[in-house]
Amino acid sequence: MKTSSPLYRNIASQMKEEIHKKAWKQGEAIPTEAKLSESFNASRVTVRQAIQLLVQEGLLYKIQGSGTYVKEAKIEHNIYSLRSFTEEMEAYGKTISNHVVDFQLLEPEESIRQILNLSDGEKTFYVRRQRMVDNIPFVLEDTYLPVRLFPDLSYEIMSGSKYDYIENKKKLKIKDSFQEVIPLLPEEKIQKLLHLSEAIPILKVQLFSNLTDDQVFEYSELYFKSDEYKFTIVANRNS
Helix, strand or coil, X not given: CCCCCCHHHHHHHHHHHXXXXXXXXXXXXXXXXXXXXXXXXXXXXXXXXXXXXXHHCCCEEEECCCEEEECCCCEEEECCCCCCHHHHHHHCCCCEEEEEEEEEEECCCHHHHHHCCCCCCCCEEEEEEEEEECCEEEEEEEEEEECCCCCCCCHHHHCCCHHHHHHHHCCCCXXXXXXXXXXXXXXXXXXXXXXXXXXXXXXXXXEEEEECCCCEEEEEEEEECCCCEEEECCCCCCC
């Protein structure tokens, strides 16, 4: 014998529809339990069950003492895309900025020196940046750039778009990037710079990028907030 779905699941489905058709907008509060009870002609207990189901599914989230809100979709990062962070965020209509935490000239450790094909004693710029979206840190980036390629690099330049500087000011052509994604628990300093209240798992991306003449022009380590980002990988099977 087929049984009908519980009332709270039917209500949850109707609430999903409100989200999908954008009647309830991302980041905004949904109606109160009292109003929803009236709208769906159901008890507040039933409405509360429906809300909790959508919280578990990641469509809603609660703020103690404030209300229940529609969760914004995670930013999608395709590791086969060469779009810069600035270009990715602009595609989502976000306001972006960079906060330079550290900027210095140094001789990098041996592993980084080998990736960048540096000679003995050759130096790089090391830059640590908070990549901000709507004034909230989404990504922490550590970048090493050879001084011989970018002798005029400055704090001001790195407060803007790195790739815009490389392509439009230096007139260099970027060919490709090689990336490795690693899940990890952040150390305390990284946790604070990403404004994480606790040490939740994050995603670390190690990458190096080439110019069209096959020079490696950067090595970077990026730390992504896993609750804000999702990664997509496209795989092709050769016939």
